[in-house]
Amino acid sequence: MSPRFDALRAIGWPFEGMPPPGPWQDAMQAHPGARPARVIEQHRSGYIVAEGLAGGFAVESLPDWQRPRLPPGERPAVGDWLLVEGDAAGDARAAALLPRRTAIKRGAAGEHYGQQVIAANIDIVFVVTGLDGDFNPRRIERYLLLVQSGGARPVVVLTKADRDGVDDTAARAELTDAIGAGVPVVAVNAKDRGSVAALEQWLPPGSTAVLVGSSGAGKSTLTNTLLGIEKMKTGAVRESDARGRHTTTHRALIPLPSGACLIDTPGMRELKPTGEERLADGGFEDIEALAGDCRFRDCRHDREPGCAVRAAIDAGALDAQRFANYLKLRDELAGAADQLATRQAQKADERVQGKALNKRLDDKYGRH
Ligand SMILES: Nc1nc2c(ncn2[C@@H]2O[C@H](COP(=O)(O)OP(=O)(O)OP(=O)(O)O)[C@@H](O)[C@H]2O)c(=O)[nH]1
Numbered sequence: 001m002s003p004r005f006d007a008l009r010a011i012g013w014p015f016e017g018m019p020p021p022g023p024w025q026d027a028m029q030a031h032p033g034a035r036p037a038r039v040i041e042q043h044r045s046g047y048i049v050a051e052g053l054a055g056g057f058a059v060e061s062l063p064d065w066q067r068p069r070l071p072p073g074e075r076p077a078v079g080d081w082l083l084v085e086g087d088a089a090g091d092a093r094a095a096a097l098l099p100r101r102t103a104i105k106r107g108a109a110g111e112h113y114g115q116q117v118i119a120a121n122i123d124i125v126f127v128v129t130g131l132d133g134d135f136n137p138r139r140i141e142r143y144l145l146l147v148q149s150g151g152a153r154p155v156v157v158l159t160k161a162d163r164d165g166v167d168d169t170a171a172r173a174e175l176t177d178a179i180g181a182g183v184p185v186v187a188v189n190a191k192d193r194g195s196v197a198a199l200e201q202w203l204p205p206g207s208t209a210v211l212v213g214s215s216g217a218g219k220s221t222l223t224n225t226l227l228g229i230e231k232m233k234t235g236a237v238r239e240s241d242a243r244g245r246h247t248t249t250h251r252a253l254i255p256l257p258s259g260a261c262l263i264d265t266p267g268m269r270e271l272k273p274t275g276e277e278r279l280a281d282g283g284f285e286d287i288e289a290l291a292g293d294c295r296f297r298d299c300r301h302d303r304e305p306g307c308a309v310r311a312a313i314d315a316g317a318l319d320a321q322r323f324a325n326y327l328k329l330r331d332e333l334a335g336a337a338d339q340l341a342t343r344q345a346q347k348a349d350e351r352v353q354g355k356a357l358n359k360r361l362d363d364k365y366g367r368h
């Protein structure tokens with residue numbers, strides 16, 4: 001059966017039909033009986049995938065993906081494209097994972113590789129922040145680190161620009177100080193179609209976007225405005241919900257009129273920077289590269305002789321403020337890494353104690 005590319009396109013298939021020559025095409029030719037489908041949920045023994053907008057179906061995982069020590073890059077995640085064989089209504093099986101283009105990763109305590117892929121093949125991440133009390137340049141900076149380290153492109157969306165007393169010029173200036181000028185920043189009224197249309201330039205057909213940001217930042221409002229639906233389950237509904245939550249999470253892949261697709265899963269909604277993001281991948285590559293030229297491998301770039309980083313600052317090649325941000329972040333990351341190590345040590349300890357307890361029970365009552 002040949003793939004239905006039109007249907008796939010609506011859920012983010014990045015080509016107009018067959019992939020061009022390259023690894024995707026090779027994989028498809030190596031599995032001529034299989035067809036592409038996109039992962040929308042990840043479960044212990046398999047995946048829910050979609051071949052279009054009509055419902056998902058279960059596929060059995062490849063045994064290889066069940067190995068506990070599999071590097072995170074090799075286990076499919078939400079947003080990945082699989083090649084699947086068999087009947088969607090019955091015995092569908094995964095045959096291969098198509099190479100991943102981008103990944104949003106997060107440090108995960110207890111994972112062997114310390115990292116977990118939250119979503120794959122995301123082109124654009126809208127980092128959504130309200131221009132009200134929610135506004136916090138440091139938090140935005142953390143999100144950017146998280147996004148850029150996986151290869152996705154971030155765009156900062158400042159919502160509630162229409163609110164009284166909001167000064168988006170001042171907010172932008174503050175933000176540019178923190179993150180530099182390389183990342184687009186757009187201020188919008190998330191409820192207004194004309195205003196939100198400014199985001200469409202990042203939403204071409206076949207692309208995949210996600211919205212991240214704190215609760216109340218305006219993600220649902222933006223989603224609905226992008227969809228052209230005036231009111232769905234946003235604030236008004238939520239206020240009547242005792243648990244303070246609404247339910248947009250069951251729609252994992254949302255096709256937009258622009259031809260792009262939004263991924264909205266609980267994992268994405270809860271995406272928060274942990275502090276374990278890697279500096280080298282997160283927009284500080286230049287500084288890390290400079291550090292490689294310092295005379296001492298453990299140079300703190302403080303007063304050490306032969307410090308390439310200081311030399312670059314003195315020569316005006318590196319902005320002192322960016323370097324200060326880098327140092328702050330580096331200290332925070334070191335703190336987070338310490339905490340992580342402590343947690344992992346505790347876990348290992350608990351496991352050992354658990355085993356000892358099991359053994360005592362086994363000795364007493366026989367194997368259980
Ligand atoms: N005036 C104005 N209100 C907005 C704007 N964006 C969001 N709001 C309001 O802010 C409240 C929260 O917005 P939501 O879209 O529910 O926020 P969310 O990010 O989806 O929140 P969670 O679902 O909890 O993650 C709602 O009452 C929205 O109407 C905006 O640009 N302007």
Ligand SMILES: [Zn+2]
Nearest residue numbers: 294299301307
């Ligand atoms: Zn140095």
